[in-house]
Structures are given as C-alpha cells and as structure tokens.
Amino acid sequence: MKVTVKKSRTRFIAIAAALICTLSLTACNSNGTSSQTESSNTVNSSVSADSSSSNNSYEAWSDEIVLSNIIPEVKGTVDHTYENTEEELWITFKSVDDSQYKDYLTACKNRGFTVEEKTDSLGYTAFNADGYQIELTYFGSSEDLTILLKAPMEMDEIIFPIGQAGNAVPKPKSTFGKIDYERDDRFSLYLGNTPKADYNEYVTACIDKGFTVGYRKDDKFYYAYNADGWYVSLEYVGFNVMRIDVRPPEEPDESEQSSDASKPETTNAPETSKPAEADASGLRSDFKEAMDNYESFMNDYVDFMKKYQANPTDLSLITDYATYINKYNELSQSFEKWDSSDMNDAETAYYLEVQTRVNNKLLEVSQ
Template identity: 30%
Template structure:
C-alpha cells in the first residue's frame, strides 16, 4: 500500500493516479526480465532484434484509438468506471427523450447528468463537502430519477377522466364497459364516441361478447382488434382496441331515418336505372352531379342495381369490389355505387372532367413592355409565361364556361381576357402581345362549340381555305366528319401565279362565308372550287373531238355514227402533256378498263364495292389491286394505285373514251 502525497488517501502499489484528487503517483518499475530468453536460451541480442522487428509493424488509426481508449479505461478506478458508464447512459436517455419529443424526460436526463458530474467533483474534493459520502448520495439520486423518467414513457391518457355510464345518452343501446376511465369525444342521442382507458385485451374481448349478446350481430365484421355490426333497430356499432395504449374505442351511430323516395327526371338522374326501393333521400341533383341514399336495399339488390347501371352504359373503367361499384359512361360521367350496410346504398354521379391544354405564345418586344404574363383561369393562377417564350399549361376542368385572364406580372392594370366553353378535351392555342396598357390576344385554336352526333364544327374559316390545295382541304373536312364533299373546277389557268389545284372558294349548303367552329350537319353539301389549266378542260376536248368526228363523217358518209355507243357507263381521263390515260366502268357487269393513248397498255378486270367509299379493281395482269373513289354528281374521281399514290381523273363522255378504246382493241 502507498499514500497520496497530496490528499493522504491510501492507494494500491500499482496506482499511477490518485482516484480522489487526480495527483500522479511516482512509481519505480523493476527492470524487465526476459523470461523467454532465459528459458529458451536465446541470446539477449537476438531476442531484442526480434522484438524490434515486431514493433516496427505500423498500426491502423482504429487500432491506435482502441489502444488509447483501453489504456485510459484501465487507468480508471472502479468508481471512475461507474461514473463514466452513468454519464454515457444518461446522455443516451437525453437523446432518446429529445427525439421522441418528451420534454420532461429530457429535463430529468439533464438533471441526472448534472448530479453525476457533481458527484465526481465532490469525490475529487473540487467541491469540498464535510461529509465525504455525499458524492455517493448524489450518484444514487441520479439513478433514482430513472423511475420518473421511465414513467413518462408509459401510456399517456391525456384528457382522461372518470365518467358515469348513466350520463351516456345511448347507454341503453350498448353495454357498460368495466373501466369508466376515459374520454368522451361525442355524446348525442344519435351518435356516441368514447375512449375507455385501462382496458386489457381480455377486457376488450369480453366487451365484444357483451355487445353480441346485446344484439349487435347483423352484418358483423370481426378482426383481432376490431368489431363492426348492426342490431335489429339499425344502430351501427364500431369497436376497436389499441393494445399499445390499453384503450378501447366505442362508437355508435343511430339508424338514419329515410322518407319516401321520388326519383328525379333530371338529365343526370335519367342516365341511371330507378332503384326498386321507394325509401331514401336525394341530396344533390344539378348540372354538376347527382347523389342519393336508398334504404331497404339488401346486398343482392345492390349487386343487381350495379349490374343495371352497367347495362345503362356505365361500363367503362369498371372497378367492382363487392360492396362498391364505380365506372364511367361514354360521355365521361362517373358513377359510384356504395353499400354502406344495413340495407343502405349511396348512388352518385359526377359530371365529366376534361383535360384542357393551353399553349400560349408571347410575342417578344424589342425595347418596351417586356414583362412576363401571369395566366389565370377563373381567378386561379395556372402559371407565368416568360416574355418572348411559349408555355403550355394543362388543367382539368368540368363542363362549363371559364375565363382565361392574362395579367402583366409588373402592372395588374395591363390585362387581356378570353372566354372558353368546355364540353370535351381541348387543345387551345393563343398568341399574346404585350403593350403598356393591355395584352392583345389572337386565338390560334379556340374551343369547339358543343354539337350533336350528326353535326361537326368547321376546322377553319372560309377565308383560311383560299389558296390551299383542294386535296388538303378535302382531307381536313373529311377528318372533321363531313361526308358530302364535291368539286367544281375552274379551267382558267393560262399564265400567272395561280397553282394547279389552288382553292378559289369553299361553300357549305350554298353559304360561302363561315367561321372556324361554326356547326353544320355532317352531310351538308360542301363544294370546293379550285383552279386548273385551260388545256385540261374536258369540255374543250370533247368539242375538239366532236369537230374531228364531223370531218370524219363528211369524209366517210357510210358511217352510222361518229361516237359509237359505249358498254361503259362511267369514264374518266387524266390528260398529260403528250398522252392521256383513261379508266372506264361498266356498272352492270362490274368490270373496268384502263388504257392510255400511247399504246403502252390495256388492262381489264372486275371491281367490287361502291364508288363513294372506293371500288377495288382486280386487273387482269394480276400484280396488285387498285382503287377508285368517286362521289355521285362530282366531276372528279380519285385513282389510288398499288403503291398508294393518288391521282385525280376528270369525268368525261364514255362514248369518246369508247372510241379511243376501240382503236386499242
């Protein structure tokens, strides 16, 4: 044993630091004895050499830290080790309390750390106390504080209070629980919600059985921690148990009382089948949607009603989950039918939602009014268009009229507005120009007005079609849904800038003026008038051929007729610079002939189909079939060759064509 020269504490001989005051102790170590060398007989120099080689192996940083920590730990006395563990443990408790939001527990942990530090200071006599055992008392108190710390992590019952079951307005409907400590959330004669605390799982299961004995067995649904059921009077019981908090929730809903149901004849209600039950309530019936509750509808009738809705057209994007059925119809209306229990179902229909894409091009100014533009739809900010750029916004809207408002991001007095009428998905395009006082709007593609199934909107105005190629105009009108399109040809191109096939005008039922979006019947008579060269005029050619025939008659007086009768009822010609191509149709025998005036070929073969949608011709050369489209009353037919190329043929006199054919046969 040895004594500390500073505080006089008795210490063991191998102590290097006083555990009471921290004074370093002076010790004399005996010279090391190399027992291995003595036993093995290895010379001292050889042993030293081996040791030096081993000591030169470098250690990793983690090994150095581990060695240092181990060295420091072994230097500590038993008391020092205890307080070190205590501080680490209390620090960890503080972090846990902080992370879990337990402020009071965090304060207790800080107090524990403080008491431990005070105990160390008293042990080292930095805090001098007359009673040397007080440091042990401080450390013990820090340990005792673990009790209130842990209690703060036990179940928190918040606003729990003891209540009297007689105060519950629906006390005669459900049985009384064993515990009356809890929290009453709602206490009415038609609804009860109460939490019952200090309830074990056994208490909960016993209460479920009591509810069953009370009559709550209709349409029962039970799991490990929940129970739902109705009684004969229609009261709905909802029980669920939270094991971690040892609490049970009791919920009771009184049966809804419904009167006589008179089914609506509104537009949306007419989309639905009428329920068989005559008791219920309609809660919404307007242009935005429809909703009704129907009672006295058991599960089998619910399923039958859902099937009837499918038969009425609600059979798109179907989701059928047994107690719920949802779907859309072809117009986009969304149906939802739910079984709520106890014979009550809900029926709701929401109006369609449409995707509207708005493309906005902001014309860039060079110097002034270079502001950005905020875009609002019915006062809802949809985004901002940076000056000089094009932005596209996509929104979901229901049927109705909306206002698109463009507002300067710098001055809300500079605005511009345009109204849109939404009844389908739309792709809108606008070009805006910024000035100091307002925002000018040019509609590139506006909304399409609502129309019937036998109607179609005009893709463009009459003036927009002028100067376009007639074939492009015909295709656009056909794509829009128009079916009765014919042509008038002006053979007036001699010299000038007019191109072949350039549109002069488009008329609808004789009306030469119309605007984009105007609604017409799909079978309205549309006439496209376009320009062609003078030399392509078939009437001039017929006159020339007639004159030639007259000369022939003079020269050959024995001929019966200059123009022989033709077995073909329809004939068409395509005149090229050095020769012409003919195609003829015998509508009685359903045969066709194709030939040219240059003596290069002569094809014949049967055809099938009708001219309005295109007849298919099987030529006798057998390589491929080709098509020919002709609208009755038109002067133009379209020949579609085997490669898919389209060629325009002008209608001509079958007798003239027959005369050319006779020279080939």
C-alpha cells in the same frame, strides 16, 4: 357514405400512435426491460375520468353519454370523446385489458349487435335489429378501445331524380331513402330497403348501361364512367342501405386552354399555397401522400412485429424503433398537409382499398 377528412385523419393518427406504443413496449422488452402496468380501480368500475382531463371526459355513463341505452357500459377510463350526439358516439377508452374487451364484445353481441357482423384484426363491426351500427377498434398492447356507434339514418319515401343525372343511371327498386342533394346534372342519395342482393343487381344494371370505363370494384363498392363521361359511385353501406352518387362529364377549364405561346414571358413569382389538385386518377396529392405514408407505416409495423416474434431478444429492434419514430413524425406531417375537404369518390375508393390492404397485412401478425 360521406367520409370526412377530419374524422379519417384523426382516426389514422390515433391508430398510428397506438402502434407506436406497441413498438415502444416491444423494443424495451427486447432489451431485457420488463415493464409492469399498475392496475387501476377505474378499470373495474364505471366509466370515469381524471379530474384534470378536459370536459370531453365523462364521469357518469348513463347521465352523460347520449346513446348510453343502446350499448353496454364500458369498464374503463375515458381517454377522449370525439362525438357524443343522438346521431353518433365516438369515444376512446384506456386501461381496457384483453379479457375486458372480450367481455365487452360478448355483451355487445348479447345486446343484439350481430347483424352483418364482421371481425378482423382491428376489432368488430355489426348492426343491431334497429339499424344502429357499432364499430369496435381494440389494441391489446396499449389497452385502448375505440367505440364508434352510429344511429340509423332517418329516411322517407322519395322521388328518384328525374333530370339528366337521374336518366343517366338505371332506376333502383326502392323509393325509400334520403336525398343528400339533387340537381339536374348530379345527385347524391341513400336508399333503404335494399338488401345486398338488390345492391348487387343494381351494380349489374349500371354495368349493363355502360358504366364500365375506369371502374373500381369490391364487395361493397363500385364506381365507373360511361363512354360519355358520366360518373356513378355505388356503395352498400350496410343494413339494407345503398348509396348512389352521379356526376356529369367534367368540362375542361377554359382558363387552362390558352397556349403557352400566347402568354407573355414573365419572371418567376414566389409560389403561393393553393389547394391540392386531383391527378388523372382523381386523387389529390395531399390526400395520396397521407394515405401512402399511412400504408407504408403500417407495413413497417407488421415487419417489425414479425421480427420480434421470430426473436424477441434481438437488440437491433431498438434501432428499428428509432427509425419508426421518424416515420411516425413523417406520417404526422403528411396528415397535417392534408388540407383537402371531404373526400371525393375516387379518394373514397382509394381509402377503402388502403384500409383493406392494411387489414389483410395486420392479419399476418395477429394472435
């Protein structure tokens, strides 16, 4: 599954901003300031938007939301819409309290979103019987609900790649899928009709074929090199869909092979900006800085909430809040520097690792 920088960056910043709201409310409460949120009629009515908001907000659920017939209507106020197409709905609502979120989650399950369901501290993900995937992300402290709905991928019978790349890896069972791209020395494709058991068998087959060098593995992701430098990346996307990416051995850049001794001495010229280069692990510096800052921020949030839960009247929380505001600004700046295009496979693996660690960390303070 291709993970785009634009979507990931926006999602991380949205999560961090929501947590800043939580920290703000918590810090104020520790100072003895009680805050009450006025109830809004829009919470208990159909989706609505303030007239001053951008045209990304929708007043009529069934008329404006393309995939409105797939999921239940949300009782809340549209905050922002990122995608609204036949392939994907990505929308954020505000003024959704905890009971309304629970009711909405139940309504989604009643609509059939119970296949391969997963609940964690941030929300809920599942497929329905037709292959639509829903991902709910909810922050009770700020009453923000984000919905990401993806339509099933269109697939057909395919011929598995026959070039060098195709011969480098085992042949999978399924021939039903979608090819993103294919060349003699590389390809990227999705295969349907591949249950998790078949995915696991294919991972084992790749391991048996020698793809064990520098490997990384979790329950739904595997990547490794073989002794000749060929690279394979596997992912169980869900709903019986598997992704396979294969790339050839990397060739050294001839322009960098000339020795420093053969180069004439030159005065230092002003540095010019250039795209971040990947290190030995395959991670580009701008990407890694953004992800590490995000994880650090989330860890600090958990520490803050633990401190609050232990003593809600601790006045030092006010000082801590100011510190976290600075860290949020640093986080935002690092994401602004993240100029790389779509994540490569090593970065996708690191992205998944960070998300897993963050989710596990958030469980420590979940109610």
